Amino acid sequence: MNGVTVVSHPLVQHKLTQMRKLETSTAGFRRLLREISLLLCYEVTRELPMTSETINTPMVEMEAPILDGKKLVFASVLRAGNGLLDGMLDLVPSARVAHVGLYRDHDTLEAVEYYFKAPESLDERLTIVVDPMLATANSAIMAVDKLKERGANNLRFVCLLAAPEGVENFTKAHPDVPIITASIDSHLNESGYIVPGLGDAGDRMYGTK
Numbered sequence: 001m002n003g004v005t006v007v008s009h010p011l012v013q014h015k016l017t018q019m020r021k022l023e024t025s026t027a028g029f030r031r032l033l034r035e036i037s038l039l040l041c042y043e044v045t046r047e048l049p050m051t052s053e054t055i056n057t058p059m060v061e062m063e064a065p066i067l068d069g070k071k072l073v074f075a076s077v078l079r080a081g082n083g084l085l086d087g088m089l090d091l092v093p094s095a096r097v098a099h100v101g102l103y104r105d106h107d108t109l110e111a112v113e114y115y116f117k118a119p120e121s122l123d124e125r126l127t128i129v130v131d132p133m134l135a136t137a138n139s140a141i142m143a144v145d146k147l148k149e150r151g152a153n154n155l156r157f158v159c160l161l162a163a164p165e166g167v168e169n170f171t172k173a174h175p176d177v178p179i180i181t182a183s184i185d186s187h188l189n190e191s192g193y194i195v196p197g198l199g200d201a202g203d204r205m206y207g208t209k
């Protein structure tokens with residue numbers, strides 16, 4: 001699929017299988033999500049712009065590579081996005097963070113906004129939107145709409161699982177935003193859940209129902 005990267009790294013795929021299992025505990029689910037987020041972060045930051053600076057090693061002076069440009073932004077789609085956010089911040093501790101509070105209305109499957117807070121100067125930063133699940137894509141589309149309204153113009157969307165329907169809807173709405181995912185599953189069921197999926201990501205992360 002155009003604009004979609006499926007991260008097939010064996011560690012990602014192995015950990016994802018553990019997360020899908022019905023018997024995986026809340027603690028185990030959270031730990032695995034954090035571990036996978038490190039690997040997805042590695043993938044999504046692969047093409048960050050670089051510059052160099054002159055440093056002194058104990059041996060010589062050298063021109064050494066460093067990241068260029070303004071600090072990037074991780075935009076977490078609450079609640080479940082925070083499970084990816086934590087690991088990503090471990091790898092990029094200086095990143096800025098946006099929070100986009102959305103929940104999915106269980107009857108209409110429309111996204112409902114309840115919170116939004118983002119750093120300044122989004123127009124000068126790479127914004128990486130994180131949410132484990134891309135189902136209908138209503139939430140992801142609204143999150144990116146809001147971030148674009150605030151000026152973001154260089155975005156990526158990172159998730160753990162995507163449904164083909166969600167990929168299609170998202171790509172239609174935001175063709176400029178690449179998707180990075182660990183899997184594109186089979187389909188959505190009649191309640192809008194990803195199949196085979198892993199269930200409700202927020203509930204499994206936080207032990208709610």
Ligand code: PRP
Binds near residue numbers: 078079192
């Ligand atoms: C889940 C998930 C996404 C959304 C995906 O959140 O984390 O945000 O559903 O579904 P969609 O692609 O059909 O919009 P949910 O609304 O369950 O909220 P939560 O994270 O607070 O549990």
Ligand code: URA
Binds near residue numbers: 195199200
């Ligand atoms: N949200 C989830 O948490 N899981 C799904 O399968 C679909 C939406």
